[in-house]
Amino acid sequence: xxxxxxxxxxxxxxxxxxxxxxxxxxxxxxxxxxxxxxxxxxxxxxxxxxxxxxxxxxxxxxxxxxxxxxxxxxxxxxxxxxxxxxxxxxxxxxxxxxxxxxxxxxxxxxxxxxxxxxxxxxxxxxxxxxxxxxxxxxxxxxxxxxxxxxxxxxxxxxxxxxxxxxxxxxxxxxxxxxxxxxxxxxxxxxxxxxxxxxxxxxxxxxxxxxxxxxxxxxxxxxxxxxxxxxxxxxxxxxxxxxxxxxxxxx
Numbered sequence: 001x002x003x004x005x006x007x008x009x010x011x012x013x014x015x016x017x018x019x020x021x022x023x024x025x026x027x028x029x030x031x032x033x034x035x036x037x038x039x040x041x042x043x044x045x046x047x048x049x050x051x052x053x054x055x056x057x058x059x060x061x062x063x064x065x066x067x068x069x070x071x072x073x074x075x076x077x078x079x080x081x082x083x084x085x086x087x088x089x090x091x092x093x094x095x096x097x098x099x100x101x102x103x104x105x106x107x108x109x110x111x112x113x114x115x116x117x118x119x120x121x122x123x124x125x126x127x128x129x130x131x132x133x134x135x136x137x138x139x140x141x142x143x144x145x146x147x148x149x150x151x152x153x154x155x156x157x158x159x160x161x162x163x164x165x166x167x168x169x170x171x172x173x174x175x176x177x178x179x180x181x182x183x184x185x186x187x188x189x190x191x192x193x194x195x196x197x198x199x200x201x202x203x204x205x206x207x208x209x210x211x212x213x214x215x216x217x218x219x220x221x222x223x224x225x226x227x228x229x230x231x232x233x234x235x236x237x238x239x240x241x242x243x244x245x246x247x248x249x250x
Contacts, residue, residue, distance in 0.1 A: 003066065004036045008148040009121065009155075013094050016119045016144065016157040017042050021089030024049060024115075026079060026104060027096055031059025035066045046072040047088060051079075079104040086114040093118075094155075098125030102132040112136060118158045126154050127188040133158045134183065143193040145201040152205045154191060186245045198249055206246060213239045 006014060014036055017023060023043040025034045027050055034046035048063070050056045056074050063072045075082045080091070091112065093101050101122050105112045112118070118138060122129045133140060138158040146153050183192060194202040216235050230236055 004032045004039060006032060006036050009146050009153045010036075010094065012144050012146040012153075012155050013092065013119060013121050014040075014042060016142070016155050017090055017092065017117075018157070019089035019116050020044060021116075022047065022087065023090040023092055024080075024083055024088035026077075026091060026093045027051070028059050028074075029055045029095070031062045031072070031074070033092065033094075034059075034072050035063060035068060038068055038071050039066065043090070044071075047075060047083065048072055049075045049077040049082060051077065080108045080111045083108075083111050085111050088114075089116045091115045091118050092120075094121035095123060098122035098128040102128050105132055105136060109136065113160065116160055116163050117141075119155065120158070121153055121155045123153070126156075126191070129156065130183070130188045130191070137161055140191075140193060143191045143199075145191075145194055145199050145205060147201055147204070152201070154194070156191075186241055186248070189241060190245050195245060195249060203249070206242065206249075210239075210242055210246065213242060 010033055014033060017037055020042065021044050023034065023037055023045075024047040025031075028034060028048035029050065031048045034043070034048045037043035038046050048056070048059050050059065053076060056076055060069075060074045063069050063074065077083065083091075091105075093104065096104075101120055102125075105118070113136065118133070120129055130140060133156070137160065139161055140156055141159050142157050144155045146155065186195065190206075191202075213235060217230060217239065220230050220233065220235075
């Protein structure tokens with residue numbers, strides 16, 4: 001058992017790491033994810049990286065306390081700047097917005113493409129991350145949704161297209177490889193894997209989103225906005241896409 005206790009969200013993030021090799025944790029903060037992965041032999045070794053000196057110093061202390069300074073290295077780095085090409089089997093990024101994650105992955109594309117897998121948990125603009133993965137030549141192997149402290153988070157595991165699914169994954173995690181051309185708008189916004197597998201937490205999230213959107217539309221009606229005007233609002237297109245997604249799942 002690991003001595004490190006992760007949050008519910010980070011436990012799910014860690015569970016998606018499948019390479020068993022070197023994991024580069026970008027924006028490592030306290031360093032606990034790298035420690036957890038190494039202690040539980042889910043990673044051979046780790047590279048804990050952060051743009052801020054303060055969190056990195058704390059991570060260094062935690063790593064030393066865990067007796068893992070020979071297995072986990074810390075680096076002050078803006079994104080992938082201090083990572084070498086081919087150095088990491090897995091690149092892990094969580095707790096950042098989707099636009100920032102996309103920027104990090106595309107800024108130094110050669111480094112991103114040298115990793116076998118990416119484990120990503122964007123806090124917003126998840127559709128940007130899914131599109132970016134396809135543009136980079138990765139396929140989304142699986143996604144998980146978790147509710148932690150009342151907030152919903154998505155965790156994406158993406159593999160480089162030349163990585164064998166069967167050799168890398170447990171069968172219970174396997175998903176058919178989907179080409180980018182097969183993704184529609186709902187797949188990018190909500191996640192094809194979550195839709196097709198009718199993930200329980202995901203279904204709960206969609207129901208809450210449906211109620212939230214309906215409250216917004218009802219408020220617009222009460223304020224005297226016509227059906228035609230409401231139809232022109234962004235909330236209407238979002239609501240229609242949500243309804244189509246729910247119908248697809250039933």
